[in-house]
Amino acid sequence: MAFRTIIEPFKIKSVEPIKWTTREERERHLRAAYYNLFLLPAEHVLIDLLTDSGTGAMSSRQWAAMMEGDESYAGSPSFERFRRAVEGVFGYQHVIPTHQGRAAERILFSVMCKKGDVVPNNSHFDTTRANVESTGAQAVDLPAPEGLEPSNPCPFKGNMDAKALERLIERVGREQVPLVMLTITNNSGGGQPVSMENARAVSAICRKHHVPLYFDACRFAENAYLVKLREKGYEAKTPKSIAQEMFALGDGCTMSAKKDGLANIGGFLCTNDDALAQREKNLLILTEGYPTYGGLAGRDLEAIAVGLEEVLDEDYLRYRIVSTAYLGQHVSDAGVPIVQPPGGHAIYIDARAFLPHIPTREFPGVALAAELYLEGGIRSAEIGTLMFGEAAKMDLVRLAIPRRVYTQSHIDYVIEVIIEVWKRRQRIRGLKLTYEAPVLRHFTARLAPL
Numbered sequence: 001m002a003f004r005t006i007i008e009p010f011k012i013k014s015v016e017p018i019k020w021t022t023r024e025e026r027e028r029h030l031r032a033a034y035y036n037l038f039l040l041p042a043e044h045v046l047i048d049l050l051t052d053s054g055t056g057a058m059s060s061r062q063w064a065a066m067m068e069g070d071e072s073y074a075g076s077p078s079f080e081r082f083r084r085a086v087e088g089v090f091g092y093q094h095v096i097p098t099h100q101g102r103a104a105e106r107i108l109f110s111v112m113c114k115k116g117d118v119v120p121n122n123s124h125f126d127t128t129r130a131n132v133e134s135t136g137a138q139a140v141d142l143p144a145p146e147g148l149e150p151s152n153p154c155p156f157k158g159n160m161d162a163k164a165l166e167r168l169i170e171r172v173g174r175e176q177v178p179l180v181m182l183t184i185t186n187n188s189g190g191g192q193p194v195s196m197e198n199a200r201a202v203s204a205i206c207r208k209h210h211v212p213l214y215f216d217a218c219r220f221a222e223n224a225y226l227v228k229l230r231e232k233g234y235e236a237k238t239p240k241s242i243a244q245e246m247f248a249l250g251d252g253c254t255m256s257a258k259k260d261g262l263a264n265i266g267g268f269l270c271t272n273d274d275a276l277a278q279r280e281k282n283l284l285i286l287t288e289g290y291p292t293y294g295g296l297a298g299r300d301l302e303a304i305a306v307g308l309e310e311v312l313d314e315d316y317l318r319y320r321i322v323s324t325a326y327l328g329q330h331v332s333d334a335g336v337p338i339v340q341p342p343g344g345h346a347i348y349i350d351a352r353a354f355l356p357h358i359p360t361r362e363f364p365g366v367a368l369a370a371e372l373y374l375e376g377g378i379r380s381a382e383i384g385t386l387m388f389g390e391a392a393k394m395d396l397v398r399l400a401i402p403r404r405v406y407t408q409s410h411i412d413y414v415i416e417v418i419i420e421v422w423k424r425r426q427r428i429r430g431l432k433l434t435y436e437a438p439v440l441r442h443f444t445a446r447l448a449p450l
């Protein structure tokens with residue numbers, strides 16, 4: 001019989017204590033961090049939902065595989081196991097390891113882009129945008145219109161606006177578009193999936209105009225499982241075969257193994273283009289390392305190889321998607337405005353709707369994140385005006401769920417804290433900036449309450 005309760009599909013072998021703080025202590029810590037949770041020491045956090053990147057728990061099989069790590073400089077058998085694991089899912093000819101996703105991005109864009117080029121994406125992640133722009137190219141977001149409406153429950157809000165892509169390529173000319181990127185799932189747009197139908201449409205446009213299509217594949221397994229749940233014709237397919245079908249529509253990918261690689265560090269770059277792979281490896285040697293380790297230890301390559309297998313396990317993915325939705329459902333039932341439907345790795349609270357009395361220039365997302373910390377020691381991340389400046393189309397607070405780390409009772413506690421803050425939302429004030437860096441300012445910004 002099928003039970004209603006989806007339990008964590010693992011038992012716990014090693015535990016790490018978390019520490020309570022008093023409200024007074026949290027007020028002091030928050031002031032010392034200039035109201036920017038990136039500046040807060042992690043030991044002052046009770047439940048850390050800042051990011052799902054590199055924060056997952058490894059399995060006993062991954063830890064065992066790490067002991068098999070071979071640290072040879074060149075030609076390590078660990079690289080061979082890693083290469084086979086990546087190839088088995090992604091299917092691309094060349095697999096280039098990097099220390100994390102942004103290193104793959106930097107190499108890809110340095111080799112493919114030049115000043116004046118245009119790189120379309122459903123939504124660029126912050127490091128992706130910064131790496132495109134640092135080559136002098138322009139990063140253009142083309143989300144499907146429903147992706148910008150937080151309460152619209154459309155199942156594939158991560159989709160790219162395919163018509164807008166076609167118009168853009170025709171307007172600027174194929175020579176100015178070195179590649180198109182499709183981010184699965186769409187992180188900046190609420191962790192929402194891209195449908196196979198949309199990937200197919202984007203791929204057809206790219207092929208017609210002879211523009212290569214690359215996936216930003218960070219959460220490919222979550223995307224595959226959401227396709228299985230939500231797209232007609234995929235109910236009976238395995239997440240692995242869905243992922244393989246999607247990757248076959250492209251020419252390569254960038255990947256952060258800190259997400260769906262279930263590892264704490266690592267990434268890779270794939271391509272089917274031989275000449276490009278050679279140039280990428282030359283650049284890799286300059287800044288990351290030799291092509292059979294790319295800035296990683298042999299043991300990291302082993303952890304990723306096992307992680308890529310475990311992340312496609314259906315019991316894991318069911319638990320992952322259901323437990324994220326559980327958080328979303330409970331706060332949303334209490335009236336809290338969230339991006340609907342819940343995405344794969346995170347719940348995004350719509351801070352503009354939560355705090356309509358705080359204008360966007362006073363950072364409603366930062367104000368809400370600060371309150372969640374003060375109330376219950378929960379760390380979240382603003383994705384809005386502080387991160388993107390005036391270009392921000394939404395002000396969201398992201399509660400990212402680390403993989404295999406927290407249990408349902410941790411999440412029940414998070415729900416209670418959010419609902420407490422919701423009840424006294426009228427009393428929350430905005431903030432002003434007192435320091436900002438010229439790029440990626442959200443990491444180091446300082447703020448003060450108004």
Ligand SMILES: *Cc1c(COP(=O)(O)O)cnc(C)c1O
Binds near residue numbers: 255258259266
């Ligand atoms: C995390 C992430 C990246 C960058 O990866 P890092 O490993 O953090 O460098 C790129 N794109 C998306 C969509 C991401 O979520």
